[in-house]
Amino acid sequence: xxxxxxxxxxxxxxxxxxxxxxxxxxxxxxxxxxxxxxIGHLLEENRWMNESIxxxxxxxxxxxxxxxxxxxxSSHLLVFSEDLFFIYLLPPIIFNAGFQVKKKQFFxxxxxxxxxGAIGTLISCSIISAGVIQFFKxxxxxxxxxxxxxxxxxxxxxxxSVCTLQVLNQDETPLLYSLVFGEGVVxxxxxxxxxxAIQSFDLSxxxxxxxxxxxxxxxxxxxxxxxxxxxxxxxxxxxxxKLYFGRHSTDREVALMMLMAYLSxxxxxxxxLSGILTVFFxxxxxxxxxxxxxxxxxxxxxxxxxxxxxxVAEIFIFVYVGMDALDIxxxxxxxxxxxxSVAVSSVLLALVMAGRAAFVFPLSFLSNLTxxxxxxxxxxxxxxxxxxxxxxRGAVSMALAYNxxxxxxxxxxxxxxxxxxxxxxxxxxxxxxxxxxxx
Amino acid sequence: xxxxxxxxxxxxxxxxxxxxxxxxxxxxxxxxxxxxxxIGHLLEENRWMNESIxxxxxxxxxxxxxxxxxxxxSSHLLVFSEDLFFIYLLPPIIFNAGFQVKKKQFFxxxxxxxxxGAIGTLISCSIISAGVIQFFKxxxxxxxxxxxxxxxxxxxxxxxSVCTLQVLNQDETPLLYSLVFGEGVVxxxxxxxxxxAIQSFDLSxxxxxxxxxxxxxxxxxxxxxxxxxxxxxxxxxxxxxKLYFGRHSTDREVALMMLMAYLSxxxxxxxxLSGILTVFFxxxxxxxxxxxxxxxxxxxxxxxxxxxxxxVAEIFIFVYVGMDALDIxxxxxxxxxxxxSVAVSSVLLALVMAGRAAFVFPLSFLSNLTxxxxxxxxxxxxxxxxxxxxxxRGAVSMALAYNxxxxxxxxxxxxxxxxxxxxxxxxxxxxxxxxxxxx
Numbered sequence: 001x002x003x004x005x006x007x008x009x010x011x012x013x014x015x016x017x018x019x020x021x022x023x024x025x026x027x028x029x030x031x032x033x034x035x036x037x038x039i040g041h042l043l044e045e046n047r048w049m050n051e052s053i054x055x056x057x058x059x060x061x062x063x064x065x066x067x068x069x070x071x072x073x074s075s076h077l078l079v080f081s082e083d084l085f086f087i088y089l090l091p092p093i094i095f096n097a098g099f100q101v102k103k104k105q106f107f108x109x110x111x112x113x114x115x116x117g118a119i120g121t122l123i124s125c126s127i128i129s130a131g132v133i134q135f136f137k138x139x140x141x142x143x144x145x146x147x148x149x150x151x152x153x154x155x156x157x158x159x160x161s162v163c164t165l166q167v168l169n170q171d172e173t174p175l176l177y178s179l180v181f182g183e184g185v186v187x188x189x190x191x192x193x194x195x196x197a198i199q200s201f202d203l204s205x206x207x208x209x210x211x212x213x214x215x216x217x218x219x220x221x222x223x224x225x226x227x228x229x230x231x232x233x234x235x236x237x238x239x240x241x242k243l244y245f246g247r248h249s250t251d252r253e254v255a256l257m258m259l260m261a262y263l264s265x266x267x268x269x270x271x272x273l274s275g276i277l278t279v280f281f282x283x284x285x286x287x288x289x290x291x292x293x294x295x296x297x298x299x300x301x302x303x304x305x306x307x308x309x310x311x312v313a314e315i316f317i318f319v320y321v322g323m324d325a326l327d328i329x330x331x332x333x334x335x336x337x338x339x340x341s342v343a344v345s346s347v348l349l350a351l352v353m354a355g356r357a358a359f360v361f362p363l364s365f366l367s368n369l370t371x372x373x374x375x376x377x378x379x380x381x382x383x384x385x386x387x388x389x390x391x392x393r394g395a396v397s398m399a400l401a402y403n404x405x406x407x408x409x410x411x412x413x414x415x416x417x418x419x420x421x422x423x424x425x426x427x428x429x430x431x432x433x434x435x436x437x438x439x
Numbered sequence: 440x441x442x443x444x445x446x447x448x449x450x451x452x453x454x455x456x457x458x459x460x461x462x463x464x465x466x467x468x469x470x471x472x473x474x475x476x477x478i479g480h481l482l483e484e485n486r487w488m489n490e491s492i493x494x495x496x497x498x499x500x501x502x503x504x505x506x507x508x509x510x511x512x513s514s515h516l517l518v519f520s521e522d523l524f525f526i527y528l529l530p531p532i533i534f535n536a537g538f539q540v541k542k543k544q545f546f547x548x549x550x551x552x553x554x555x556g557a558i559g560t561l562i563s564c565s566i567i568s569a570g571v572i573q574f575f576k577x578x579x580x581x582x583x584x585x586x587x588x589x590x591x592x593x594x595x596x597x598x599x600s601v602c603t604l605q606v607l608n609q610d611e612t613p614l615l616y617s618l619v620f621g622e623g624v625v626x627x628x629x630x631x632x633x634x635x636a637i638q639s640f641d642l643s644x645x646x647x648x649x650x651x652x653x654x655x656x657x658x659x660x661x662x663x664x665x666x667x668x669x670x671x672x673x674x675x676x677x678x679x680x681k682l683y684f685g686r687h688s689t690d691r692e693v694a695l696m697m698l699m700a701y702l703s704x705x706x707x708x709x710x711x712l713s714g715i716l717t718v719f720f721x722x723x724x725x726x727x728x729x730x731x732x733x734x735x736x737x738x739x740x741x742x743x744x745x746x747x748x749x750x751v752a753e754i755f756i757f758v759y760v761g762m763d764a765l766d767i768x769x770x771x772x773x774x775x776x777x778x779x780s781v782a783v784s785s786v787l788l789a790l791v792m793a794g795r796a797a798f799v800f801p802l803s804f805l806s807n808l809t810x811x812x813x814x815x816x817x818x819x820x821x822x823x824x825x826x827x828x829x830x831x832r833g834a835v836s837m838a839l840a841y842n843x844x845x846x847x848x849x850x851x852x853x854x855x856x857x858x859x860x861x862x863x864x865x866x867x868x869x870x871x872x873x874x875x876x877x878x
Contacts, residue, residue: 020484023526026704034698037691041682053540087462243480253745256476263469300736301743308740 004163059322096310098283105178117186120359127355129153142415158191160394225277233285498761535749537722544617556625563794568592570790581854597630599833666716671703673723
C-alpha cells in the first residue's frame, strides 16, 4: 500500500513541476470533494458529524498520508493563492445566502437582524480585539502589531452561518431561524468589510480623528456596497423583464443572473468596496424581483444551481483547510511551546463567548423594547439559543486568517504560525462541541 | 469619450501589473458576456446573426477600441493560457453535448454517426493535410513541418456542432438532426483525439510501421477514453441509486454529477487519454442512467445548469477569439503579403469543402447498404444538407489552432501568424455564409 502511494506521489511530484501540475491537483481535489459528499451523506444521521467536519477530517487524513509518504516534507500538494478564496469560493457562498434567505421573516425582523449582524459584530470584534491585546501581552507569542490585533477581532467575529442552520428548524422556530440565519449572513459581510477597513487603514498613529475616520470608512463601504448590489439586482430584473417579454429562454436567463451577480461582486472589488455585501444584497434583490420574472424551470435551476455552487465551495474550503492544517512549517513553532498554543486557543474561545454574550443580551433587550406583540419579543431562553448558535466559527474565519497571517500560503513568523493553528483549533473545537450539545 | 476611455485604460494597464489584474480582466469579460447574451437575444430573429457571431463581433469591437486607445500597441488586455480552453471551457461544452443528445435516435443511427464522426473525420483530416502539403509548397508561407500540416488537417476537420443545430429542426427532420448532431459531437471528440495523437507522435522518421502505430494509438485512445467515460457515468448512477435511496437531496445529487463528470475529464487528462471523448460518453451515460435516479428538481437543474455552462463557455471562447483576432503581432505578417493570406484562406475553405464531400457521399452510400427500410436511408438531398451543415468551423478549431500555432498566446513566426489569421477568417466566413444560405 505504502509502495503504491509512494509511486503515485513520486509521479505527482514529478508532474507538479510540469504543465500537468494543475491537472493533478484538480484530480485530487475533485476526487476528495466527491468523497466528502458521499461520506458526509452517509454520516448525516450521526450527531457528531456534519459535512464541514467530514471535509475537514478528510483533508486532515489526506494531509497525514501525504506527510507520511513524502517523508515529512510537506502535507499539501499545492499552495493556493488567497485570491482563490475571495474571487472564486466566497462569492457563491454569500450570494446563495442572500438568494435563499426567507425575505418575509428577514424584512420583518430587519432592524433586529441589522442590530445583531452589524452592531453586534462591531461589539464582538472590539471585545475580542481588546481581550487579545490584554492577554497576548502576558504570553510569549511573538511580534503582532495593532493591525494584527484588530484583524483577530474581525476574524473571530465571523460566525459560521451555514453550519448554524443545520440544527435549527425553520418551521418549528421561525423567529429564531430567521434571526440566527439573518444575523449569520449580515455578520459574514460585516466581518469581511471590517477586516478590509482595518487592513486598508493606517494604524501607525491612531487618534480620535482617525478612529472616527475608520468608522466613517466602515459605513461608507457598507452603504455603497449595499447600493451597488441592489442596483445590479434591479438591473438584472429589468433586463429580463423587458427583453424576454413573451419569449423566455431558460439558459439565457440563468446565465444572465449568474453573470450579473458575479459582475456586481467583481465591480465592488474593482472599486475597493465590499464584494461580499454587494453580492449578498444582489442575491436578496434577485430572489425578490428577478426570480419572479423568469420561467418555472429557471426558478428551479437557479435555486438549486446556486445552492450547489455554495455547497461545493464550502466543502472545497474545508478540505483545503484540513489539508493545510498539518503543514509542518506552522506546527514546528507550536511544538516548541505547546502550552502557549493551548493558552492562545483557550483565550480566543473564551473571548468569542464573551464577545457574543456582550451583544446578544443587551441588543435583545433593546430589540424587545421596540416590539409590542409578546410573540415578536425574544425571551431569555431564545437569547441563550441565539448566543450559543452563533459561537461556531467556520470558512470565513479561516479565509480571513489565511489572508492576514500568511504570505502566498506560507507562514514564516512564529506569531503568524500560532495564529493560524489557533484559528484551526477554534474552528474545529467550536464546530464539534456545539453540535454535540445542540443536537 | 476618448479621454475617458484613455483614462480607464491607463488605470487598467496600471492595474494589470498589480494584484488587481485578474479582477479587472474578469470584470471586462463578464460585462462583455452579459452584453453578448442580451444583444444576441435581441438579434435572434435576424437571419444573419447568431450568438457566436455576436460574441465574435463584440470581441472585435472591444479589440478595436483597445487598439485605438492604446495607440496601436495591443488589442487584448490579457494573455490567456491555452490550458484555459482545455481545462475550463471545453469540458462543459462537450459534456453538455453528450448530456443533451437524444439517445433513442443517437443509438438507432449509432453506426452511421460513428462512420461519419470517426471515419469521416479521419478521411477529412487526411485530405486536408494532403491538400495543404501540396498547395502550401507553391505559396510563400514560411517554415511548417509535417506535424504542422497534419495538425492543420485535424484543426479544419473539427466542425462546429452547436451552431449547426440552430438551423435544423428536431421535430421536422429527426433523422437529419440526429445525424448532424451526433456526427458533430463525435467529430469534436475525434478531431481533438487526432490532434493529440499527432502532437504526441514523433514525425521525424515516418514509415509504414509508425503510421500503423499512429492509427493504433488513435484507436487505443478512442476505446480507453470511451470506457473511462462510461465507467464514471455508471459509477455516479450507482452511487446516487444506492446511497440516496429513500432520502434524496437535490444539491448533493447535482454536485455529485457535476464533480464526477469533471473528475472523469481530469482523470482522462491525467492518463494522457482524450478528456473530450471521456466526458462526452460520461454525459451520455449520465443522462441515460444517473438522470433517472435523481429527483425531479435535480433533473430540471442539471439539464439547464449544464446547458447554461456550455452556453457561457462558448460565448467566452468567441469573445476571446474576437478580441484576439485584431492582435497586431499576427496581422503585421499578413499585411506584408495580403495576397498570400487570401490564398491560404481560400485553399483551406476549398479543402474543407472537398474533405467533407469525400466522406459524406461515400459513407452515406455505405450506410444505405446496411439499411432495409427506405425511411432509414439517406437520400441525395439529405446528403447534400449533411455536407453543407457540417462545413461550419467554430470554437474547437480555434482552440486547436491556438494550441498548435501560438506559444502562451504569442505568435512570433510568420507561418504561425498566417495560420492563426486564416483560421479566424475561415471560421468567420464559413459561419456567416452558411447561415445566410440555410436560413
